[in-house]
Amino acid sequence: MSEFNLNIFSYSFIQYALIAALLSGIAAGIIGTYVVVKRISYISGGIAHAVLGGLGAAYFWNVNPLYGALASAIAAALIIGLVKLKLKQNEDTVISALWAIGMSVGIIFANLTPGYNVDLISFLFGNILMITRDSLWLLVILDIVIVLTTLIFYKQFLYVSFDEEYSMIRGINVDFIYLLLLSLVALTVVILVQTVGLILVIALLTLPSAIAHMFSKSLFRIIIYSILLVTFFSVTGLLISIYLNIPSGASIILTCGIGYISAFSVTILRTKN
Amino acid sequence: MANKVIEIQDLTFSFNNVPVLSNISIDVERNDFWGIVGPNGGGKTTLLKLILGFLKPGSGLIKILETDPERARTQIGYVPQFGSMDKAFPITVQQVVEMGLTDSKNFFPWGQSKLRCKVNEVLESLKILPLRKKYFGELSGGQQQRVLIARALISDPEILLLDEPTSSIDSSVEGDFFTLLKSLCKEITILLVSHDVAFISSYVNKIACVNNSLVCHASNEITTPELISGLYKDSVTSIHHKCGL
Numbered sequence: 001m002s003e004f005n006l007n008i009f010s011y012s013f014i015q016y017a018l019i020a021a022l023l024s025g026i027a028a029g030i031i032g033t034y035v036v037v038k039r040i041s042y043i044s045g046g047i048a049h050a051v052l053g054g055l056g057a058a059y060f061w062n063v064n065p066l067y068g069a070l071a072s073a074i075a076a077a078l079i080i081g082l083v084k085l086k087l088k089q090n091e092d093t094v095i096s097a098l099w100a101i102g103m104s105v106g107i108i109f110a111n112l113t114p115g116y117n118v119d120l121i122s123f124l125f126g127n128i129l130m131i132t133r134d135s136l137w138l139l140v141i142l143d144i145v146i147v148l149t150t151l152i153f154y155k156q157f158l159y160v161s162f163d164e165e166y167s168m169i170r171g172i173n174v175d176f177i178y179l180l181l182l183s184l185v186a187l188t189v190v191i192l193v194q195t196v197g198l199i200l201v202i203a204l205l206t207l208p209s210a211i212a213h214m215f216s217k218s219l220f221r222i223i224i225y226s227i228l229l230v231t232f233f234s235v236t237g238l239l240i241s242i243y244l245n246i247p248s249g250a251s252i253i254l255t256c257g258i259g260y261i262s263a264f265s266v267t268i269l270r271t272k273n
Numbered sequence: 274m275a276n277k278v279i280e281i282q283d284l285t286f287s288f289n290n291v292p293v294l295s296n297i298s299i300d301v302e303r304n305d306f307w308g309i310v311g312p313n314g315g316g317k318t319t320l321l322k323l324i325l326g327f328l329k330p331g332s333g334l335i336k337i338l339e340t341d342p343e344r345a346r347t348q349i350g351y352v353p354q355f356g357s358m359d360k361a362f363p364i365t366v367q368q369v370v371e372m373g374l375t376d377s378k379n380f381f382p383w384g385q386s387k388l389r390c391k392v393n394e395v396l397e398s399l400k401i402l403p404l405r406k407k408y409f410g411e412l413s414g415g416q417q418q419r420v421l422i423a424r425a426l427i428s429d430p431e432i433l434l435l436d437e438p439t440s441s442i443d444s445s446v447e448g449d450f451f452t453l454l455k456s457l458c459k460e461i462t463i464l465l466v467s468h469d470v471a472f473i474s475s476y477v478n479k480i481a482c483v484n485n486s487l488v489c490h491a492s493n494e495i496t497t498p499e500l501i502s503g504l505y506k507d508s509v510t511s512i513h514h515k516c517g518l
Contacts, residue, residue: 037362154382159372162362165353166424169325169346171377217408219363220382 008242016136017128017248021234023139024195024204027146029227031188032209033219034181038161041206043080043182046095048189048201050076050102055123055193056109065119066138069193073186076102081179126197126249128238135194142187149184157181158219195234196249203253204230207260214267233259276302277339278432278462279324284333286319293319297333297487306458308477309466315484317466318354321434324464325351338431347376350425350461354436355418360410366420367392367405373424395427399453418450426457433457435465451476 008014035044054072058065076098084091110120122130150157159167160177168174185205192201212225237252244251279301286294294316301307309317322328323335326342337345350373370392371384396402399419404412409420418438425433435454439447454463455476467473474480482488 037359039359151382152380155375155379156377158364158368159375162364162369163353163358163372165325165327166351166372167375168327169349169351170372170375171347172375172379173377213361213363217363217410218365222363 008239013129013131014242016131016133017238018235019136020128020131020139020195021238022231023136023143024191024234025227025229025231026143027139027188027191028204028230029208029225030146030150030223031184032205032230033212033223033226034157034161035185035205036209036213037219037222038181040182040185041202042092042095044185044189044205045202046080046099047073047076047182047186048193048198048205049099051189051193051198052106052124053102053104053109054106055120056106056113059113059120060109065123066135066190066194069123069190070187072102073189074183077182077186078179081182085175085178122197123193124197124199125247126193126195126200126252128195128234128248128252129242131194139191139194142191146184146187149180153177153180196252200249200253203256204233207256208233211260211263214263229259230256278303278305278337279464280334280336280339281324282334284323284335285331286316286323286328287331288319292485294323294483294487295485297483299481299487299489301462301464303462304458304460305479306454306463306477307465308473308480309464309483310468310473310480311483313468317483318436320483320487321351321436321464321466324434325349347428348431350428350430350433352418352421352425352433352435352438355414355438358409358417362410364409365405366396366401366407366409366412369409369420370395370423370427373427391427392423395423399423399426415450422453431461433461433463435463437466437468439467439469 009018035041051069051073054068054070054075055065056068057072058068079098080091080095083094106120156167156172156177159170159172160174160181164174164178167177188205189198189201192198192204196204208229209222209226211229212222216222216225233256234252237255238248240246240255241248241251277300279299281297281299284294284297285292297320309320311317319328323330324337324342326337326346335342338348367389371388374388374391392405393402396405399422401416401419401423404416404420409417412420422435422438425435439450451473454465457463463477465473465477479489
């Protein structure tokens with residue numbers, strides 16, 4: 001055990017993975033909180049799965065897959081957002097359609113691309129141990145964008161999430177704020193796709209914030225707790241996966257899920273007493 | 274200042290081709306206290322949303338403070354229907370009330386001390402200052418209602434719109450609540466939507482019955498029990514209107 005502890009941190013890929021865990025913690029903690037309090041987790045799931053289309057296209061045309069992910073995530077966020085705002089259509093149906101279409105496009109592109117796409121599989125289920133130095137820099141930039149935007153628009157995000165109508169009365173551009181928030185969800189998805197994979201994104205985006213929400217009623221504190229929780233679950237899940245030699249993405253989400261069920265049980269027991 | 278605060282002429286609004294309001298005309302004058310009554314689904318809330326500019330009229334004219342609703346709405350304080358809020362939302366009383374003074378250029382999380390004074394003032398006047406640091410979801414229905422009224426009043430609005438404000442308050446507090454509104458209407462114009470005609474008719478000075486169409490009354494016209502029971506049982510248009518509309 002002690003041998004295990006001493007050695008693993010000297011590998012650069014382990015160091016990169018730990019930095020990635022922290023960087024995804026910042027993004028998922030902040031944006032996950034808004035996803036939970038504004039109840040848009042289904043939208044976030046749609047954005048995450050639509051990303052496969054962009055990834056597949058990027059492989060096919062031999063572009064950096066992260067740019068494909070970024071483009072498709074933003075496009076999915078804006079399409080869902082605009083459909084909700086302008087057409088007043090049943091957004092559930094639109095999200096489901098985008099969810100499935102995105103994945104189908106991705107699978108077809110992957111099939112058309114010559115060679116076996118081990119990387120595409122890693123985007124489905126994530127592989128935090130394969131993160132490169134370049135990807136880390138992209139994560140840093142995305143994190144900076146997310147933190148700055150949330151700071152600048154903190155009050156407007158708070159007000160629009162709480163009461164859209166009154167925000168409109170006060171002259172806040174509610175449509176713009178909503179689309180901005182969905183775009184930040186898209187950026188967060190792109191970060192998390194690399195650590196836990198697009199199928200598991202939704203868990204890391206919602207469960208830690210839901211736990212934090214059980215123990216605090218302050219938006220700011222929920223954000224801080226969520227950042228700590230995502231980072232903790234990612235690091236713990238990663239170490240368990242190395243130790244037991246199991247896939248890291250699934251291990252992280254399972255750790256997160258156990259944390260959520262425990263917290264949930266604790267709150268139920270507390271209210272019963 | 275003009276005396277006509279709200280001017281509506283021949284307003285018609287349909288939702289999915291089903292007419293909700295037809296040929297509505299009403300003039301609201303400064304310092305009026307209007308009660309808007311009518312059956313559920315009769316279009317009361319729709320009328321408020323048209324006044325706020327959330328909905329666009331199919332035809333007809335709406336002028337609020339002599340301009341169109343979207344421009345005038347920062348001058349309106351609005352108390353939404355109870356239950357439309359997410360009870361679990363993490364927001365403090367202070368933050369809810371500050372929202373009443375926010376605008377599109379309110380950036381960064383840190384607060385302004387000027388705002389805090391104003392919040393204290395309005396909370397004090399509604400006797401809920403001790404609740405300032407509490408979370409909105411922890412409060413009772415009546416307290417939440419007062420917080421929402423504080424949010425509506427902090428901007429010193431010209432017009433106050435209230436949508437079923439008493440639905441969450443028990444009747445012992447309800448009287449206090451209307452006395453409060455009565456004192457407010459010396460300075461601002463109030464439109465109050467309610468299904469409880471009998472109760473509000475002793476406080477308001479004008480009543481509009483909305484059930485697809487709209488008919489106006491002076492509040493002293495609705496006094497006899499027959500009229501009131503008539504309002505409840507059937508559509509409101511079944512009562513006798515003296516004002517010739």
